[in-house]
Amino acid sequence: MTTQTDETSTTRPDRQPPCCADGSGTSAGPDNPVIALVGAPNVGKSTLFNTLTGARRTVGNWPGTTVEVGSGIWPTRHGLSRAATVLDLPGAYSLDPLSPDEALTRALLLDAPAAGRPDLVVVTADAAHLARSLHIVAQLREHPYRVVVALTMSDVARRRGITHDIPTLAEALGCPVISVDPRQRQGQHDLAAAVETALAAAVPAPRTVNLPDRDDHPVDPLDRDDERFTWITTAVTRATQHDGADRQSHSDRIDAVVTHPVAGPIIFLVTMWVVFQITTTVAKPLQDALGSFFSGPVSDGARALLTFAGLQDTPVKGLVIDGLIAGVGMLLTFVPLMALMFLLLALLEDSGYMARAAVVTDRLMRRLGLPGRAFLPLVVGFGCNVPAISATRILGQARQRLLVALLVPFTSCSARLTVYVMLAGIFFPDHAGNVVFAMYLLSILLVVLTGLALRATLWRTMGSEPLILDLPPYQRPTARLSLAVTWTRLRGFLHTAGGIIVATVVVVWALQSTPVHSGSFGDVPTQDSAYGVAAHTIAPVFAPAGFGQWQTASALVVGFVAKEAVISSWAQTYAVDDPEDSGAEALAGHIQQAFDQSSGGHPLPAVLAFLVFLLAYTPCVATLAAQRREIGARWTLFGVGVQLVVAWTLAVVIFQIGRFF
Incomplete structure (x- = not known):
């Protein structure tokens, strides 16, 4: 995934590209080379x-x-x-x-x-x-x-x-x-x-x-x-x-195994499984500690400050305590998890292994009829869908770029990972890593099957291309580069939490504070607010999938803005409903109760259906904007329709079959 920082910017072919400070007080001006x-x-x-x-x-x-x-x-x-x-x-x-x-x-x-x-x-x-x-x-x-x-x-x-x-x-x-x-x-x-x-x-x-x-x-x-x-x-x-010696390099000897047609895919899957196992197990104690910190000292301190300012009985208290701290704070508890995930992936990239993973997976993709180089932007999509859409430019044919841009939203971006981990930890505590790993396998399967379906209908004459890629030598990862990459990606996650998520929390708070039938602003039960009434209207659509509870349906709607907002929406909604019972454990209890009620006593298949819907349904607004820029509004709307149909159908099938077991 390409990440622009404060020191980088997009440049057009003119003589004076944007300049910035060099960090030492000197900047390049128009006369500098x-x-x-x-x-x-x-x-x-x-x-x-x-x-x-x-x-x-x-x-x-x-x-x-x-x-x-x-x-x-x-x-x-x-x-x-x-x-x-x-x-x-x-x-x-x-x-x-x-x-x-x-x-x-x-x-x-x-x-x-x-x-x-x-x-x-x-x-x-x-x-x-x-x-x-x-x-x-x-x-x-x-x-x-x-x-x-x-x-x-x-x-x-x-x-x-x-x-x-x-x-x-x-x-x-x-x-x-x-x-x-x-x-x-x-x-x-x-x-x-x-x-x-x-x-x-x-x-x-x-x-x-x-x-x-x-x-x-x-x-x-x-x-x-x-x-x-x-x-x-x-x-x-x-x-x-x-020197004349016909020696086999260290990288060549390893590549004979890791790029083998049989052993290569197995090694790739095992590597990814280990990454998810480490991520979900090592980060959990840190997540719990951060959750207690936000629901305890941070919330108590904010209440004290609001009381001191005379705002304890005003809508401001709801915005700060039940909105910003409950919503954004809950999301920030996933910072250790994201940091660990980014670090492990950075180590794999710096070592040279991820290029081999591209070769292994490319072989499988081409056998299924997908363009060879199409795997490259799809790999980027597992970090973030937005740069992955831009990366489709590496494909030579316009039809290939269009097809892959429609498939990228089915790659499970890191924003979805926070929701996977949360629900897997609540409902499958002993197998959380396996559940998260299964979601990524399903993501690859969705890309392949959807690609085959589109190829068989709209792109039947498009030929595939082999992947041409120089494999870098295996190298010992350097701490400086790996930590720099980790921080860049983590900063992007934090920027989302500090920007889009805060804005979303404020909008959700305003809707939850707005009465529809009776009451006053800031003093209305959530289910009677504009937010609750709209959620009740949407919820029946998800009833066949086992998660027709209005709180769950509303979280998916908010997730359209950013998938991380699903968590902040839940935390915010349940904090408003029960302000004396907040925190990670209380939120987990509310979510368990919601799925149990909406599924008629079959919460596990309902949760799996919800996770699959989250994986397959419409990506975030930023991804849609990137799609519109690359492939136009008509094809973007077509992709949204395909994603919603696939997501709803799979969720219903999974729940309806799963509830009999």
């Missing part, structure tokens, strides 16, 4: 961007995580004489675009007016697969560009018996070459010195391209590519030494 970072996915480009700018961009092991252009400031403390703006361009193997993200990179480097192009391009190249990384260098050297090559993964190359003569390589390429290790923050001052020297010098002339004489006919693109490959091969041969 603009440096573009380019390179193939998984060669350390975004890691180098984070190291140079401190932007803390999330580093993923699949293309599509940086579809939009990020900008940050390379400060003077890292060796530059003046701050520079750094653009992190989408990962691209070539400037001959095969997808919208590669097209964007070409547009910014070659198609933009000369005044709008970067002053210098830093190309990240994998030392272990050097020839593969130099194609884009060959293309850039055909234009009047200052180019610096940042050679990454030299340690991996050395373990494979490969070494490079850096001066010889620089001479052969006609541009500076610097060895860097952005994971360990090594080489950045050498890179800064090379950039300074290149910026001070005149723009070099394009390299001479020797093409066969075609008697004034247009140049054959195949001849041009043949010339580039010959140039690359010559440079690599001159500068590369191999």
